[in-house]
Amino acid sequence: MEPDLFTAAAEDRQEKDPSSSPLAVRMRPRTLDEVVGQQHLLKPGSPLRRLVGEGNGGPAGPSSVILWGPPGIGKTTLAYVVSKATNKRFVELSAITAGVKEVRAVIEGARRATGGYGKETVLFLDEIHRFSKAQQDSLLPAVENRWVTLIAATTENPYFSIISPLLSRSLLLTLESLTDDDLSGLLRRALTDERGLGGAVTLPEEAEAHLLRIAGGDARRALTALEAAAGAALSKQEQEISLRTLEETVDRAAVKYDRDGDQHYDVASALIKSIRGSDVDAALHYLARMIEAGEDPRFIGRRLMISASEDIGLADPTALPTAVAAAQAVAMIGFPEAALILSHATIALALAPKSNAATLAISAAQEDVRNGLAGPVPAHLRDGHYKGAAKLGHAQGYVYPHDVPGGIAAQQYAPDAVRDKHYYRPTRYGAEARYADVVERVRERLGRTAGDGTGPSAG
Template sequence: MPDLFDTAPQPAHAEGPRPLADRLRPRTLAEVIGQEKVLSPEGPLGAMLVAGSLSSLILWGPPGVGKTTIARLLAAETDLAFVQISAIFTGVPDLRKVFEAAKLRRQNGQGTLLFVDEIHRFNKAQQDGFLPHMEDGTILLVGATTENPSFELNAALLSRSQVIVLERLSLADLERLAQRAEKELGRTLPLNGEAREAMLEMADGDGRALLNLVEQVASWKLAHPLTRDQLAQRLMRRAAKYDKSGDEHYNLISALHKSVRGSDPDAALYWFARMLEGGEDPRFLARRLTRMAVEDIGLADPQAQEVCLQGWQTYERLGSPEGELALAQAVVYLALAPKSNAAYVAYKAARAAARDTGSLMPPKHILNAPTRMMKDQGYGSGYAYDHDAEDGFSGQDYFPEGMRRPVYYTPPERGFERELKKRVDYFARLRSKRQVG
């Protein structure tokens, strides 16, 4: 077994040729595909190299976009020793050995670029262990993570590093990579245009996955190019990247919520389907749809909440996949419903006022007086029974004494709230009239 911290390249396996992904590993940063935004002279990494001031980095991005390759090439560009470890297989004693070896190199005049794959797997205390060695220049840390660094990494570690966001490869990037692979293999893939596009889609933005697919397809001995359907029969489509407890979960539910809020039923259905395809629990989606009905539609369409609850109940009775159609219908209904957050805003304002005003008592005229003493204290005195008043409205003040009357609920001129606004305005006029009288 090779040394975990060996900085020398490993020889090819005797039993066969090197994998295509390893053979095509870029030799310079200029050969890296898909990350031009960060590697160009105007990008954050490119600018560092131009200025000769490379700092510790956190490379954040999905699998197969070049994190390890970029780290290795950065070490080569800056004449630093490249040391790679994985947070999954490395413990505290191993880290001590890494730091001791880096100190020896430093004494001999060479710095160390320490590449930590899946750095988010280290706990907070282990992350703290990097700090003194970063600060005294023993190592230049380059961490790689697929998780949101702001959630997974210590603030102290983040403050000493620059987060570089790497993007999934586009279809155009993947096509360039496929062409590079064909040149390396010395032959064209036996696929027609639609099948080739399908293969790129199967890679789902992951360059390493694409090269594995290319290697597999290139090994087939075929008389004629395959069609899309024929390719689908031979290859299993990769499952979409989706972590039900991680960033992707929150990213996609945010996209669904904002598509509904933005009245785009097609986008809302797409993100809804993406979550289902990723294995999301439909009950979670039913809860969030009901929340959207309350938060973003509210009283502009009171029926929206009922549609969500009915869709939820239908799913519970029918199960999957039939019940998911009821939830999809709720998605479309919510997206097309008139939008209002007036009740939501009013509720938050009322909660804030309740916290600010503390324990102010209700005015005595609306308090019950079950005892003689309470009657003597004025409880219930002067209360006007609204049903006996003209228009069924007394116009009395129900806020605590001394509290200036606020306005929390201001319905917009949309949907059913047009009618509610008429009622709000009507009672406001009556209240003003009663107070003047």
């Protein structure tokens, strides 16, 4: 029997006894207007609107759509809404368990349904990135001949995980993570809608805030937790889902953390100061608090990049590339796996040798500029690539360092006002000790004085 998820019998059973289905299924949108989030894809005249026949000309659009985005944000829901809105059969396959045999069976069933009683088919293929090239190739005839409307979902970059022939024949739609406002609206609807809990329980603000944190932008997770907590509250004959009941149900304590308030900034500050102080255990504690509270991993990644330059600098030149790589990775992956990447970077930064010499150097240089210590650029350093530059003396007498033994030309680079300023004062920590030796030799070769004593001190 072909794997048709929403058969007529299943739908009939759900209508007669809605409580037989999970809350996440009961609250599944029936139209595009009920879809939570993804407003950038739901504007009038958008490809999704045209795909379900809204607008002029009736149903139109490609026979293949690829939905790309993190889990739990509505990829299956959108496919189901398309099938309902267009009155098409809905068949779901998962690339984890299905193979070419199952795909061919669905395609053959779709051809029979179209020819036998004029019923077209929407094939929803979840996690298509898990299909091999040969398995993806098996979809091409059905897409090209419009035997099915293929809606494929992936959490991986489709340009790397989907074959070019299929990608070129598909409309690629990028789904965005659901916001707290999106999920909050969904929870309120589930609490009051007759398809949901029908007003049987209420959800106070503190419990809702905790539920939003543990959901992590995942609508299924939010509704599943809400259903479990509602059942626990009703079993205790309570009409309100208290924070304690919710904590007991999801087996997760609420973290005192307000992403828009003092806790947000206090814990973030403590994370950075623990890294600066080389206390790796304290840093991991604060990182865990931020993760468990549902902090945006991109925010944490940005703080780590700043820490790498502000507090480590050239004492460990690998610190910044590590932090940048972590920030880029978590932006692509998201939680829960992002926690591993953030831990990796946090440990590396906490245990790295520390230097704030780069921070002090640019701060001192900016301060001098603000105080008017700028002055004209020395004539021999000015641009000489235009007609008349030589007559003005620009670029005349400039010594090309590559033509000089050792690669250091003894000429003035800084304006007169700051020619003897020593902004960068390297420490003797970690790899920066090498830079300390280098900068001393370079300044001596350039004929620079020992400085006027007003430059920054790295301590």
